[in-house]
Amino acid sequence: IYLGNYHPFTTMIYFFFYNWFDLNPMPYHLLNVILHVINVLLVFKLAEQLSGKQITAFIAAILFAVHPLHVESVAWISELKDVLYSCFFLLSMLAYLKYMKSGLQMRDYWLSLGFFLASLFSKSAAVTLPLILIAFDIYKGRKFNTKSILEKIPFIALSLLFGILTILSQKTQGSINIQMLTFNPVTRFFFLTSAMSFYFIKFIFPFNLSAMNYYPILHNGVLPWQYYASIILIIFIAWFVLKKSVLRKEIIFGVSFFLIAISVMLQILSVGSALTAERYTYISYIGLFYVVGQWISSLGIGRRKNIVIAVFSLFILVFSVQTFGRISVWQNAYTINEDIIEHNPDVFIGYWMRGNLKRTENDMEGALQDYTKAIKLDPFNDDSYYNRGNIYDRIGDPKSAI
Numbered sequence: 001i002y003l004g005n006y007h008p009f010t011t012m013i014y015f016f017f018y019n020w021f022d023l024n025p026m027p028y029h030l031l032n033v034i035l036h037v038i039n040v041l042l043v044f045k046l047a048e049q050l051s052g053k054q055i056t057a058f059i060a061a062i063l064f065a066v067h068p069l070h071v072e073s074v075a076w077i078s079e080l081k082d083v084l085y086s087c088f089f090l091l092s093m094l095a096y097l098k099y100m101k102s103g104l105q106m107r108d109y110w111l112s113l114g115f116f117l118a119s120l121f122s123k124s125a126a127v128t129l130p131l132i133l134i135a136f137d138i139y140k141g142r143k144f145n146t147k148s149i150l151e152k153i154p155f156i157a158l159s160l161l162f163g164i165l166t167i168l169s170q171k172t173q174g175s176i177n178i179q180m181l182t183f184n185p186v187t188r189f190f191f192l193t194s195a196m197s198f199y200f201i202k203f204i205f206p207f208n209l210s211a212m213n214y215y216p217i218l219h220n221g222v223l224p225w226q227y228y229a230s231i232i233l234i235i236f237i238a239w240f241v242l243k244k245s246v247l248r249k250e251i252i253f254g255v256s257f258f259l260i261a262i263s264v265m266l267q268i269l270s271v272g273s274a275l276t277a278e279r280y281t282y283i284s285y286i287g288l289f290y291v292v293g294q295w296i297s298s299l300g301i302g303r304r305k306n307i308v309i310a311v312f313s314l315f316i317l318v319f320s321v322q323t324f325g326r327i328s329v330w331q332n333a334y335t336i337n338e339d340i341i342e343h344n345p346d347v348f349i350g351y352w353m354r355g356n357l358k359r360t361e362n363d364m365e366g367a368l369q370d371y372t373k374a375i376k377l378d379p380f381n382d383d384s385y386y387n388r389g390n391i392y393d394r395i396g397d398p399k400s401a402i
Contacts, residue, residue, distance in 0.1 A: 006162075006169040009121040010081040028077045035083035036074045040065045042090035047290055049097045050139070056293035059312070063289040068206040068322040073282040075330040082282050085123035089283060091115040096133055100140060104147075113154055120158060124166040125283070130155040131260045139253040190227045191215070191275060195266050197230035198276045199258075200237060203288055206322060210343035211329060211336050213276040217346060250294040257287025333357055348378035355387060364395050 002011055013031070021027040043064045048057035064070070073082040092115035099108035119126035130152050137148060183191070198213070216224055241255050242248075261284035267275060296312065299305040329339045334357060340350035355370030371388035374381060392401035 001169040001172055004170050004172055005081075006165050007081050007085075007121065007123050009118065010084055010123065013080060013084070025077065028080070029075075032074050032077065032080055032083050035080075035087055036065075036070075039083060039086050039090060042087065042094065043286055043289070046090055046094055046097075046286070047293055049094065049101075050136075050290065051294060051297070053293075053297045055297045056290065059293035059296055060286065060289040062316060063292065063319075064286060066316060066320045066323050067281075067285065067289075068209060068319055068326050069202055069278040069281045069285070071323055071326040071330070072211070072278040075327050076279075079279055081123040082125075082279055085119045085126050086283050088115045088119035088122060089126050089129060092119060092129060093132065093136070096136065100136070100142060109151065113158075116155060117158060120162045124162045125264055127159040127163050127166075128260050128264055130159055132257060135253060135256050135260065139249070184221075187218070187221075187223060190223055190230065192266055193234050194227045194230040195276050196262075197233045199262060199281060199284070200233065202278075202281075203285060206319065208343070209278060209326060211339045212274050212344065212349070214344055214347045214349065215275050247291070247295055247298060251291055254287040254291035254294075257290070258284045259287075261287065346377060348374040348381055348384065351377070352381070352384055352387075355384075359387065359391065364391050367391050 017027055040061050044057045044061035047060035048054060073079045092112045095108050095112035095115055099105060099112060102108055116129050241251050262280060265280035296308055299308060329335055337350055337354040344350055351370040351374040355367045358367040358370060368391050371384050374384040389401045
């Protein structure tokens with residue numbers, strides 16, 4: 001366990017890269033980009049195997065490649081674990097589909113299980129895979145019998161083991177957020193609906209993005225209105241998924257894929273101080289990309305399809321421009337902090353982190369201003385007082401330090 005995380009494959013890669021390249025960022029970034037390109041190809045193959053249609057596969061893969069919410073997973077060096085676990089995750093799913101298609105050849109089964117273990121060793125978010133494999137069974141019309149149930153037991157056992165390891169490792173760093181338990185059940189429910197709404201909305205309109213999305217400030221125990229309004233969108237989506245249509249099976253499968261993959265990121269067990277994060281969509285959005293691909297594939301030939309393809313091409317162009325612009329946010333610690341403060345001006349953490357940066361660069365006046373702002377926003381944060389006291393001591397003002 002290192003810094004509250006247990007992902008030995010990721011840690012070992014950092015170990016080797018640091019020994020080979022020290023802190024030169026180029027090789028680290030290049031590795032993330034290479035893994036992302038591999039994942040794009042694997043998404044194409046996965047969608048093709050599921051649908052039997054190259055158009056569906058192309059649409060799912062191009063959306064996966066350029067969606068702005070995926071920038072964080074690729075451009076942030078610390079998210080090597082995201083692109084790495086996703087690579088093994090996708091390989092495990094492909095091996096399982098081959099296992100189903102080959103008449104249940106055990107070689108493919110063990111290959112799937114092996115890739116799953118490698119995915120778990122890269123990031124514990126892979127624990128959702130067994131439920132996705134069950135979704136594959138249902139989608140492909142496979143009958144439930146003793147064999148289909150027994151073959152999932154090793155997957156489920158590994159998920160439970162790594163789920164426990166994750167909780168234990170997060171506790172070592174104090175990342176489990178017990179503050180969530182201080183909110184009443186109604187508030188926690190609307191946190192859940194708001195988070196789900198965030199991911200659905202940003203799927204289509206990935207604008208006004210932020211490097212961090214913190215819990216809202218409550219006024220007399222009341223959330224901002226949009227948190228309560230989020231239930232309307234969730235009800236609409238549920239109706240859309242369940243209504244009768246020619247694509248009902250595809251929609252149910254795609255949305256189920258999304259919900260299963262995102263489920264461990266919905267802060268039901270709260271970790272850290274962020275309610276939502278863009279990186280959580282890296283695998284989960286594949287389900288929604290697949291639905292879009294199947295919908296466009298089903299349109300046939302004609303004017304309507306031409307219009308849809310034109311609109312889709314425009315979306316891809318806009319997404320690409322947005323993604324390219326978003327990369328600069330992850331240039332360095334300062335650019336990330338500026339983005340956090342810009343989108344969360346009433347949250348102390350951005351100012352506290354920027355104060356830490358300024359302190360390391362001996363900008364004492366700037367650090368004092370940021371710590372003072374952080375204290376004003378959260379008078380109960382002891383770190384801000386402690387750090388500001390140290391600054392006063394260093395500039396020769398012991399009275400203020402005390």
